[in-house]
Amino acid sequence: MTDSRLGLTVTHRRYVPYSHAHYAGNLVDGAYALGLFGDVATEVCIRTDSDEGLFAGYSDVRFHAPIRAGDVVQVTAQVSRVGTRSRTLELSCAVVCRGRPDRSESAAEVLDPPIVAVTATGTVVVPAAGVSREE
């Protein structure tokens, strides 16, 4: 029988504030996307196991394109494997809107198609069924 949690997808969208710009060209650091992956993975764990879960590790992280301050990013996590307490997630962070400072200070546009900036495979661990983390 197929586990109903397989394929579950959670999506978050976030405006990248200028306070997070870290490198030339208003780029954010790579860890910014990992923070967003932690948040979307947390909602996955709440939906699958009624617990925030803990990130155990990443087996793959790829930075395909920069994320810049002023971007709107869409972060997605999809459950690809359900273990006893571990759940493997396919993660992606795509830029869906971006500023156009060449037009005006506040000009921005929707990117169609979005730019896939970061992908990863990660594993979260939840408490055993019926056991809370404190027990």
Ligand SMILES: C[C@H](N)CC(=O)SCCNC(=O)CCNC(=O)[C@H](O)C(C)(C)COP(=O)(O)OP(=O)(O)OC[C@H]1O[C@@H](n2cnc3c(N)ncnc32)[C@H](O)[C@@H]1OP(=O)(O)O
């Ligand atoms: C998503 C979060 N809400 C947000 C975060 O990002 S939390 C911040 C970063 N993470 C942490 O601070 C977690 C620190 N680590 C731990 O607390 C523990 O290492 C752990 C809870 C993640 C695992 O410890 P433990 O419960 O003792 O693990 P085990 O009993 O050995 O294994 C349980 C299952 O987890 C699988 N597993 C363990 N470590 C890894 C790993 N590094 N990579 C992949 N999988 C791992 C293990 O195979 C077991 O799987 P099954 O239950 O058989 O499916």
